[in-house]
Amino acid sequence: MSVTVRIPTILRTYTGGQAEVPAEGGTLGEVIADLEKNHTGIAARVLDDQGKLRRFVNVYVNDDDVRFEQGLDTATPDGAGISIIPAVAGG
Amino acid sequence: MAVQTVATTSDSTVDLGPAAALSCRECGHRVPLGPVFACEECFGPLEIAYDFSAYDTEELRRRIEAGPASIWRYAPLLPVPADVAEKPNLNPGWTKLVKADNLARELGVTGGLYVKDDSGNPTHSFKDRVVAQALEAARAFGFTTLSCSSTGNLAGAVGAAAARAGFRSCVFIPHDLEQGKVVMAAVYGGELVGIEGNYDDVNRFCSELIGDPAGEGWGFVNVNLRPYYAEGSKTLAYEICEQLGWRLPDQIVIPIASGSQLTKIDKGLQELIKLGLVEDRPYKIFGAQAEGCSPVSTAFKAGHDVVRPQKPDTIAKSLAIGNPADGPYVLDVARRTGGAVEDVTDPEIVDAIRLLARTEGIFAETAGGVTVGVTRKLLEAGVLDPAKTTVVLNTGDGLKTLDAVAGTGLTATIRPTLDSFREAGLA
Numbered sequence: 001m002s003v004t005v006r007i008p009t010i011l012r013t014y015t016g017g018q019a020e021v022p023a024e025g026g027t028l029g030e031v032i033a034d035l036e037k038n039h040t041g042i043a044a045r046v047l048d049d050q051g052k053l054r055r056f057v058n059v060y061v062n063d064d065d066v067r068f069e070q071g072l073d074t075a076t077p078d079g080a081g082i083s084i085i086p087a088v089a090g091g
Numbered sequence: 092m093a094v095q096t097v098a099t100t101s102d103s104t105v106d107l108g109p110a111a112a113l114s115c116r117e118c119g120h121r122v123p124l125g126p127v128f129a130c131e132e133c134f135g136p137l138e139i140a141y142d143f144s145a146y147d148t149e150e151l152r153r154r155i156e157a158g159p160a161s162i163w164r165y166a167p168l169l170p171v172p173a174d175v176a177e178k179p180n181l182n183p184g185w186t187k188l189v190k191a192d193n194l195a196r197e198l199g200v201t202g203g204l205y206v207k208d209d210s211g212n213p214t215h216s217f218k219d220r221v222v223a224q225a226l227e228a229a230r231a232f233g234f235t236t237l238s239c240s241s242t243g244n245l246a247g248a249v250g251a252a253a254a255r256a257g258f259r260s261c262v263f264i265p266h267d268l269e270q271g272k273v274v275m276a277a278v279y280g281g282e283l284v285g286i287e288g289n290y291d292d293v294n295r296f297c298s299e300l301i302g303d304p305a306g307e308g309w310g311f312v313n314v315n316l317r318p319y320y321a322e323g324s325k326t327l328a329y330e331i332c333e334q335l336g337w338r339l340p341d342q343i344v345i346p347i348a349s350g351s352q353l354t355k356i357d358k359g360l361q362e363l364i365k366l367g368l369v370e371d372r373p374y375k376i377f378g379a380q381a382e383g384c385s386p387v388s389t390a391f392k393a394g395h396d397v398v399r400p401q402k403p404d405t406i407a408k409s410l411a412i413g414n415p416a417d418g419p420y421v422l423d424v425a426r427r428t429g430g431a432v433e434d435v436t437d438p439e440i441v442d443a444i445r446l447l448a449r450t451e452g453i454f455a456e457t458a459g460g461v462t463v464g465v466t467r468k469l470l471e472a473g474v475l476d477p478a479k480t481t482v483v484l485n486t487g488d489g490l491k492t493l494d495a496v497a498g499t500g501l502t503a504t505i506r507p508t509l510d511s512f513r514e515a516g517l518a
């Protein structure tokens with residue numbers, strides 16, 4: 001599955017300044033693994049030592065917060081837009 | 092929509108008073124003061140690190156007591172320049188700490204019950220405190236447009252602060268907010284944009300806008316200026332203690348939306364202890380949520396460290412944040428201090444609004460109904476100690492949420508005659 005991943009400002013050092021990058025994968029976990037292949041170091045910023053999403057990272061597949069779905073096992077359909085966003089905003 | 096081009100890079104020479112750097116609350120990574128909010132290492136929240144080392148306790152106390160009747164009496168403890176009170180801003184704060192004896196009798200509190208009534212701020216909610224900090228940061232970093240995601244109160248506070256300071260404002264709210272809050276946000280003349288979605292959708296939108304060229308040069312008070320903004324809630328702690336005669340309360344009941352206010356009140360109390368301005372003794376912090384948006388109280392009661400987001404459905408729209416950024420820290424504070432987090436139903440919120448109005452003449456918005464309702468519930472459960480000094484926050488004015496008490500109205504309609512008055516049973 002080909003998807004587009006929106007990269008937050010603080011991770012753009014890993015994508016050469018690009019705000020959006022393409023990636024492959026049928027689940028969010030696979031997409032992050034693919035991102036890591038092309039943008040080394042990015043996975044460790046998004047995932048903790050146990051390989052789970054860090055608690056201050058929000059990830060959306062299209063409009064759905066993956067915490068309401070299946071987390072890293074959330075399906076990423078072909079053409080999906082994925083957004084990685086710092087969670088510490090608002091209030 | 093024109094985009095302002097301004098300096099947005101970090102600058103170690105900015106004058107924000109005692110603020111020395113930004114430090115990650117999770118991993119401790121430090122960066123220079125700048126318009127950034129999330130740690131580049133771990134995504135954790137960045138907070139202000141201060142240098143208070145030069146302060147003498149009694150000199151600081153005298154300086155505060157001689158200061159203006161606003162939050163700026165605490166300028167030495169905030170991320171603002173020393174001459175902040177001379178700059179155009181709303182000068183919020185120094186609101187009343189009402190000794191609520193009638194409410195105390197009704198609830199069986201014997202140790203002293205106080206309502207910190209922040210409806211007395213310029214735009215009638217506590218948000219003026221936090222926006223005032225963000226405004227100074229915006230000035231320091233060269234922004235000329237103020238923005239935010241808001242459940243309503245913040246929109247008004249940003250609009251008013253921008254008007255006073257000569258900034259442009261463009262704020263984003265859920266499209267279905269209470270009419271009172273929409274009007275109170277729009278009247279200041281800035282741009283007000285309704286987003287088709289709930290607050291968490293609005294917040295997500297703003298977080299994405301900030302990383303897009305369309306949002307370049309904008310100071311989002313609760314996104315890229317959030318480390319500065321959040322510090323404004325410390326002033327609630329400072330004021331409560333000073334108004335109690337430089338004394339810590341035993342128990343404080345605080346509403347939870349993002350959880351930022353509660354955690355910063357705790358930070359403010361800790362600072363006062365470390366600075367020697369109050370005696371170091373135990374206090375307990377209690378969080379209050381609406382049952383229809385209770386991710387933090389659910390986690391607290393379940394013994395969890397992680398807050399699972401919820402889809403909000405409550406009349407307490409100013410607290411309707413289903414994915415609270417500071418939720419985990421609220422759990423830490425409540426557990427560390429021996430407090431608790433509780434929630435009340437919408438009917439209990441309405442009852443509590445009426446109770447506070449009837450007993451103390453204070454008309455609270457729904458968030459105030461949540462804190463009073465939770466106070467009553469925790470007293471009945473024996474969790475709050477009625478023999479201890481207790482402070483309950485009212486963070487906003489009931490005129491903003493009139494729909495919540497829409498059933499309230501005329502006792503009777505009569506002809507302008509004494510007979511009619513007597514016939515109606517009013518004599």
